[in-house]
Amino acid sequence: MTLALLLVVLVTGCDYAQTPFVRSAGEIGSTLAASALTIEYAHTGKMPEQYASASLLIYREKLASSAPSLGSLGGAPGQPSLDRLMALLEQARTAVAHPCLGSDCDWQAQVATIRQASGAFVQASQ
Amino acid sequence: MKRALQITLGIMTAIGGFIDAGAIATSAGAGAVFGLGLVWAMILATLEVMLLVEMSGRLAAVSGKTYAASVRERFGFKFFLLPLSAELIADSMLLAADLGGMAIAIALVGGWNWHYIVPLCALFIFAIVWRAPFSVAENGPSLLGLVTLSFVVAIFVLGGPSIDVTRTLWRPAVQKHELADYLFLVAAILGAVISPYLLFFYSSGAREDRWSRRSLGMNKVTAIFGMGFGSVTAIALMVVAAIVLQPHNIQGITLSEVGLTLTHAFGKTGAYLYALALFTTCLGAALEIVLSIGYDISQGFGWEWSEEKRPVDAPRFNLVMMLFLFVGLAIALTGMDPLQLALFGSAFTALILPISLSPLLVLMNDREYLRDDVNSRVQNLAFVGVLSIAFIVAVVSLPLLILSGG
Numbered sequence: 434m435t436l437a438l439l440l441v442v443l444v445t446g447c448d449y450a451q452t453p454f455v456r457s458a459g460e461i462g463s464t465l466a467a468s469a470l471t472i473e474y475a476h477t478g479k480m481p482e483q484y485a486s487a488s489l490l491i492y493r494e495k496l497a498s499s500a501p502s503l504g505s506l507g508g509a510p511g512q513p514s515l516d517r518l519m520a521l522l523e524q525a526r527t528a529v530a531h532p533c534l535g536s537d538c539d540w541q542a543q544v545a546t547i548r549q550a551s552g553a554f555v556q557a558s559q
Numbered sequence: 560m561k562r563a564l565q566i567t568l569g570i571m572t573a574i575g576g577f578i579d580a581g582a583i584a585t586s587a588g589a590g591a592v593f594g595l596g597l598v599w600a601m602i603l604a605t606l607e608v609m610l611l612v613e614m615s616g617r618l619a620a621v622s623g624k625t626y627a628a629s630v631r632e633r634f635g636f637k638f639f640l641l642p643l644s645a646e647l648i649a650d651s652m653l654l655a656a657d658l659g660g661m662a663i664a665i666a667l668v669g670g671w672n673w674h675y676i677v678p679l680c681a682l683f684i685f686a687i688v689w690r691a692p693f694s695v696a697e698n699g700p701s702l703l704g705l706v707t708l709s710f711v712v713a714i715f716v717l718g719g720p721s722i723d724v725t726r727t728l729w730r731p732a733v734q735k736h737e738l739a740d741y742l743f744l745v746a747a748i749l750g751a752v753i754s755p756y757l758l759f760f761y762s763s764g765a766r767e768d769r770w771s772r773r774s775l776g777m778n779k780v781t782a783i784f785g786m787g788f789g790s791v792t793a794i795a796l797m798v799v800a801a802i803v804l805q806p807h808n809i810q811g812i813t814l815s816e817v818g819l820t821l822t823h824a825f826g827k828t829g830a831y832l833y834a835l836a837l838f839t840t841c842l843g844a845a846l847e848i849v850l851s852i853g854y855d856i857s858q859g860f861g862w863e864w865s866e867e868k869r870p871v872d873a874p875r876f877n878l879v880m881m882l883f884l885f886v887g888l889a890i891a892l893t894g895m896d897p898l899q900l901a902l903f904g905s906a907f908t909a910l911i912l913p914i915s916l917s918p919l920l921v922l923m924n925d926r927e928y929l930r931d932d933v934n935s936r937v938q939n940l941a942f943v944g945v946l947s948i949a950f951i952v953a954v955v956s957l958p959l960l961i962l963s964g965g
Binding site: 450455459460463466467470471474479480482484487488490491492495555 | 807
């Protein structure tokens with residue numbers, strides 16, 4: 434049964450696989466969602482500040498590696514949708530690169546910005 | 560107490576071979592995306608690995624020879640080079656992934672950039688391999704590895720999975736375009752769990768612990784409890800990923816994302832527990848890989864080998880390990896994502912599984928090695944089943960890796 438299923442997937446290929454754009458959009462949405470949750474946890478006492486800071490460094494790296502080529506990937510949407518996504522991503526990336534982990538900044542606004550972008554990318558991946 | 564300590568070889572083997580950076584990635588990724596829909600693959604892999612580990616331990620205990628030495632002796636040097644070369648490629652990627660995992664764990668505690676910490680982790684492995692006896696390399700990660708049971712406790716703290724998540728256990732929610740991903744994860748789970756280096760390490764560990772025919776009972780218990788421990792942890796990780804990550808649309812594609820599971824359950828304590836669990840499992844795996852390569856090459860070439868011997872008494876064994884550690888460090892320093900490396904390593908492992916496993920079936924039926932303890936008919940049938948799965952996984956792993964985007 435499993436073998437038959439595997440053969441079907443291998444023969445028909447792409448019908449059963451995500452397009453590169455859908456995959457990347459899903460990963461970006463996931464990384465942004467994790468970033469927002471990390472900032473939230475750091476402010477609600479669930480996560481040490483250093484831990485959040487190191488995590489966000491990793492998320493920033495991940496976003497830097499997956500975002501630049503987004504427009505050229507197979508299955509990418511039309512230019513207006515892509516521009517909207519890229520604008521949201523740019524704001525979110527700025528927030529992830531300069532996260533508000535202290536008490537002298539508006540972390541809730543950052544989380545809202547990142548979550549908005551995350552939601553848009555998750556939607557684009559479905 | 561002595562018996563309990565003896566089981567540590569199994570737990571160490573499980574910590575290193577079962578729960579490493581690759582298994583953390585595949586388990587958390589599977590849970591975050593497919594809920595409990597891949598628990599069956601983990602259970603299948605566990606049964607297979609229990610069977611194989613018990614056999615490699617029995618071979619070492621009865622014949623007094625390790626798996627690598629037996630392959631070299633029974634099939635000749637040229638054949639031996641085949642699985643050895645494949646092992647070197649797969650294990651170098653896995654070692655780099657585990658060095659990265661250790662570095663990320665330390666970075667999370669201190670708030671640092673993990674790339675700068677990788678050389679320190681390699682230095683730490685070097686110090687243990689160079690100076691410590693086998694018992695320290697075996698018992699240290701085993702005892703510290705018990706912290707991975709935090710994932711099991713987290714399930715109860717979080718109130719268990721919802722009915723919808725539980726339903727995915729027997730009815731996986733896989734959309735049409737996700738099928739390649741789902742099947743790739745099946746292959747990756749099998750490749751990540753049934754690592755050939757685990758068999759080489761376990762049979763060498765049995766010789767280091769001076770197992771004899773009288774240890775056969777202990778071998779069975781160790782294989783079942785050690786691998787069972789690894790399996791429970793990996794399944795628990797799948798479950799908490801399904802409970803915590805899936806609702807937030809977090810796919811568990813970085814090791815720090817996986818840490819959100821324990822943070823969600825235990826707060827700040829959970830963050831530190833995760834860092835410790837990640838460090839311990841990757842340390843265990845890195846040690847096991849480095850030792851395994853040292854054992855393989857030394858036993859294959861007929862050199863002196865033993866972690867119990869001083870470096871000066873087994874110089875080539877120690878030199879091989881140092882060189883291999885250097886290769887792993889060089890790959891890790893390229894800055895590649897540890898999870899990507901682990902996935903490539905697991906896919907490559909899946910590709911070479913039949914080559915690495917087939918000789919064991921022949922050896923387990925050779926009375927010159929096993930005397931009266933050769934495989935029973937049922938054990939042979941089960942082994943043929945494992946080999947059949949290994950062949951399927953080997954054939955499909957690369958196409959699926961490409962289709963699923965790596």
